[in-house]
Amino acid sequence: MRWTSALAIYVLFWAFSVFLVLPFGVRTSDEAGAPHVPGQAESAPHEFRVGRIALRVTIVATILFVLFQLNYRYGWIVPADVDFFDRMNMETR
Numbered sequence: 001m002r003w004t005s006a007l008a009i010y011v012l013f014w015a016f017s018v019f020l021v022l023p024f025g026v027r028t029s030d031e032a033g034a035p036h037v038p039g040q041a042e043s044a045p046h047e048f049r050v051g052r053i054a055l056r057v058t059i060v061a062t063i064l065f066v067l068f069q070l071n072y073r074y075g076w077i078v079p080a081d082v083d084f085f086d087r088m089n090m091e092t093r
Helices: 003-021 050-074 085-089
Strands: none
Touching: 003 050
16 A cells, blocks of 8 residues: 555544544533533533644544554455345355
């Protein structure tokens, strides 16, 4: 795999990991004991720390990407393993 392809795949893993990591570790104003800002939703986070979230996302994306690369190299899971509807055998008939 070329490094440009690997970089593009890593960026996709990073973007996907944002949605995995974002809901965890969020405290609302009620949980933090702070007053609500007028017009603020009750479920809005009290503090949004971009650096901490970016670090968590980078760690999760790196772990997932390393697992992807190892699977790409050693072939632990191949498309035939996830062919639940037996489509690969239908094409050869």
